[in-house]
Amino acid sequence: MRFVGNTVYTEDQLKRVLSIEKGDTYNGKLLQERILNKKNPDANDITNLYQNNGYLFSNVNAVETRTHNDTIDFDIRIIEGPLAYINSVNVIGNDKTNDHVIYRELRTRPGDKWSKENVIRTIRELGQLGFFDPEALQPDIKPNQADGTVDIEYKVVEKGASQVELQGGYGGGSFIGTLGLSFNNFSVRNMFNKKAYKPLPMGDGQRMALRAQFSKYYQTYSLSFTEPWLGGKKPLAFSASISHSKQFLYNWYTYDVDKSQSFNITSISFGLAKRLSVPDDYFVLSQAVSYQYFDLNNYNTGLFTFGDGQANNLSYTISLSRNSKGFNPIFPTYGSEFTVSGKFTPPYSLFEKTNYKTLGDEEKYKRRTVANTTTPNGSYVPAGTYLDASGNPVEGNDYRLAAVDQGKIDQKRFKMLEYYKLKFKGDWYTSLTKIGDQPLVLRSLAEFGFLGAYNSARGIVPFERFYLGGDGLANFTMDGREIVQLRGYENYALTPVNQNGEQIGGTIYNKFTLELRYPITLKQSASIYALAFAEAGTSYASFKDYNPFNLKRSTGLGLRVFMPMFGLLGIDFAYGFDEAPGRTQPSGWQTHFIIGQQF
Template sequence: MNIKKENEDLGKQVNNLVKLPAITYLKYFFTIAFFAGCMAVQAQDVNYIKGKKYILEDISVLGNTSFGDQTIVSYSGLRKGNEITIPGEDIANAIKKLWNSKLFSDIEVYVTKIEDDKAFLQIQLSDLPQLNDIKINGVKKGKVEGIVNDNKLKKGTKVTENLITTTKNHLVKKYKKDGYYNTKVHINTIDIKDSIQTARVNMVVNIDKGEKVKIKDIVFSGNDVLSDKRLRKAMKSTKKINRLRILKRSKYIDSAYQADLGHIVDTYKENGYRDARILSDSLVVNNDKTISLYIDVTEGDQYTFGDIKFIGNTVYSNEYLSRLLRIRKGDTYNGVLLQKRIADPSKPDAFDITNEYQNNGYLFSSINPVEVSADNNVIDMEIRISEGKPAYFNTVSVVGNDKTNDHVIYRELRTRPGQLYSKANVVRTVRELGQLGFFDAQEISPDFKNANPMEGTIDMEYSVKETGSSQIELQGGYGGGGFIGTLGLSFNNFSIKDIFKKEAYKPIPMGDGQKLALRLQASRFFQTYSFSFSEPWMGGKRPVQFSTSISHTKQFTYGANFQPDRSRSFNITGITFGLAKRLTVPDDFFTLSQAISYQRYDLNNYNTGLFSFGDGHSNNLSYTVGLSRNNTNVDPIFPTGGSKFSITGKFSLPYSLFNGVDYEQLSDEYDAAQQQAANAESTLSPEYIAANEKITEIDQKRFNWLEFYKINFKGEWYTEITKNLVLRPLVEFGFLGAYNQDRGVIPFERFFVGGDGLGNYSLDGREAIQLRGYPNQSLTPLDETTGRASNDGGTIYNKYSLELRYPITLKASAKIYALAFLEAGGSYDSFRDFSPFNVNRSAGLGIRIFMPAFGLLGIDFGHGFDPVPGKTTKHGWETHFIIGQQF
């Protein structure tokens, strides 16, 4: 046996011990007293003289232990040949050392024999059992590892009463902080009987968290100036039971409560009571298992601002800094507001004095408010400013981009070497990198390197984490009488210049920030093919986006036995070229976009009622111009602030001004033909057939080249109400008009409101407007003839939406957020029928999941409070599956 090695192991385990709790020391001293006082009893058959010194002749060891006898004796401190007193400190110290090792239990020392001046001792003990396995019940699997690590419950740990007690206390305290005030923890150990000599046990930890305790009441004392109601309102997260409250719960969470105590003091400071304090607070558990909070405050006197002087400022004048501070002599003292006006940590782009300095190069500046006098409750302030030297960027670098080429990133940077430091430019750079969609927006961080206040230089390093920027859409399903298959490929960080380089396919050429999309959708009744490409920096020097797209759609009608009738078809072929330029005026959040598009509509015996004619063709050559502004915060999937606005106009040429067609006469002929058809005895009569042929002939002249203009507006705002809880109001409006009223509004390009907003295969350039809680494209104007919803869509629509979002996770692998919504909207035939508040209303809940490989997925449960056109009862619940919709 290696005694030296055993001694070293024993010593290391003792040296690694933490201090014992008081209860353990009491147990130890009780044990020492027992041995010191009762030694004679344990050795009652041995005659010795109390207090006499003896030579220790021999020490033996007895008991269930894996340590060798000599190891235990050596560690006890007792040495053969040493002089000891019985009873005395030598034996007491030996017991203490062995006990403190936390390796043994049932430590006993016996005097086995006395021969003249020689004493023989025996140490009897047992090893503490080692932890073999642990099972934790009552918590989620993902929480088990944390509990094991926090309490050091690894395999091989010595299981002591102290370990069990501290583990139990830790868990109870932990869950109390989370609001589970009735937590119960039971810990059992089970001895293992096997061939291994070492004592081992399995541990079972049963945790019953119970329900989170609710706050029955919050009682204040000492408050005369501010009412109980005002102070309760100041507590942002700690609320008493109120069944009418929805967003804020009444469950007690200790960390939130402690923060709210600070909010109470801040509320007093905001009202001039700078000396306000929390004298004491207590928690009382009620008989109904709720709790009551008692908070005692002292308010002090109200103060006002006196003279406010700026000291040390040379860059900005006192007058200019006073305008930034926006606090005047005689104003009620507000310490919270004062600090925010100097530096607001909650808003990186706040309009405060610190940002004014830092946005103009003074990175190393410091600004400190100091009270210099408080006589007669009037506080005179000095704002002491150390400006330092202006800072310039020495080097600017980006790390973490393995796929995206450097030039794609560096062209978006607002900070460049040699440029004067600006905090606003750093914040804007983080936003621009997040908006690219190639990186995890939550992981982008600007890191300051090698800051040198003496030389006025700084190195800046942006750390990014790439995410999958390509998506694949592969779907199959049964619908519309047959199988529908979809294959879509979207490459959002494509590199077209490497398309012929074999080594670039990993699995596709990537890194230049271009977008390439291919999509094929087919069933027995239709096929859709599309291709699109965009280059965000055409020429590589300016943010001018070039885009192009080509598409072709073929649709067949239903024939006998629900089979496609290929002799009756409707084809659309289209091509679009667009340019979008980032503007600098009014600011560089604005984008001006322009596009030229052409669509060819071919109808072959396609008399479905969708259009006013079933044979012939139409041509749609149009110019689209749009002005948009987007300053939403970093993450495009889950913005927490900012807004998006866009207004677009789509215009065709005014053909009726120069094509020589008398549309007034055509309109009269059209009305006469419709009247003839209405007066016909049947649809098979010669009069009806002739009238229908006349209508088709007139429609071909009216719609050979489509003539129209269309205006769209959309605005949405993002506001973070509390941390991560985001409110998004939205307003939309659209209008389709005609230059020549005799020619009329075209049957294409119309608005179809209702449902999930996914157009699927739009045959006629229609716009599908989302309004959850109703069937897809169901909210169309009533047909005056039939009294039912028409198939033609509306020429005007409006929509209002209020959405509340909360993230479940914003990790790069999957971003998930829940939402609740209120929506209202409708579509109309003309301004004569338009009423902005005559709308269909809905409300509901939903969830969104964004995975880089598949795009946005989601499901909504909406309740329509109004009937769809042509019905008399409210629609009720509708489920919507969202695939690939824009966020």
């Protein structure tokens, strides 16, 4: 192969991009893709090498010059043309969204050198906003070769950016209702402008969500707000949220509620997320500070090791993510998303004088009686007798209490929660082929989580644990737990249990998913796609028991429907091949309904 007409790039540079050497087996399809890959607009090919660096008018073709025996010779003929600069940039079609919300996302500006990559990135950024129909985003490129300029016009079609969640059902002897409002293109500055209510002040790209859920034994309320461009100058996102939940002791057999036994949680958090420029501007560094106050009042259910008292959870979370998923957030066809995060509390035990190894020993021993006394039932007890917690004599020389109030000890141990949590998630999307006009997409997902303790004597907290299995939906979580989806099993069924068969949550888990997706329609009114999946995962109560290869497996089929007004709805039919902890039979067929789950 010979390169003809190249002056901007050397032959060695072009050969590295082409990656086809003399003596390789001829593959016409591969040769064409290395010159111009029509399936992948972001491909590393020779045409994009020129198009991404100002050469809008360039043209690259492979011409067969000679065939002899089993050998073919080619000329890669290149017409570079002049550099092109952007003359004007316009956006049309936005009636609700304010211009500044769109223009701050544009990667193409007047005076810039032409870059196909920046045009594609702009389409992606506009599609990721969620305010426009991603399938209808069209850049109109108007080149003017006479003066070496180009005009760009982006055509957008707005869609409903707000969602309503309204659910009602009856189960376990109680009506359960949910009301949620999500405004994804809100305008705080126009809240007091009566003319802006159409029916709500919209157009500034802010997000506000309100949610309430209630039944006769629990209530939860939350409010969250996000400003994606704090100050309006740079992509620095500010977020804040506050929530409160209350649960009463509920008898699942008689359906009685005891309001004298309750558990309350109040939470507040603030976060900042900054888009980075190094290694590239797909990276985002996020940081958040959160505080949770747990108040238990005679709430002895086995959920925690103590039923009375308070616990405080002050934590700092930092995460680094890279999101290059395709322009349609509902149905990405290429790209990936990686997230590594750590959540940390202050190491209180480093600054305290408490010896957690002997914590509670003072409650395990009682002094001898110094005078003659009587037991609670009136029996005579001489001086010098050891008594247990109930005031009854302890026989023999063992003066340890027969029953220790472990709840009181743990309440002291966990008054200020101390832990660290590490997580990783990798999500890939690959277009395999086309069936008709639509792509068949493979989604590959891997997850890992670990909850640890700074001080082994203090132990791992009973909060913030991982609960694996089921549809991944969380109606209400009372202990900061994280719900991890693994279809084909009942909700939380793959979560470790204690000696009494009670779920205690995992401190470590891993999960893998392969999912084939095919779109039925991607129209603005409704996006519908079918999927087939295989999943596997495992979780353990402690790291010493962890076996990442002893996985619980499942496979199945599903359907997803996304409507702008109501969000995501879906159903999965899955078969679990393995038995859950405490069970002796495979899980078998399970049906999962998905509401508001991630795409």
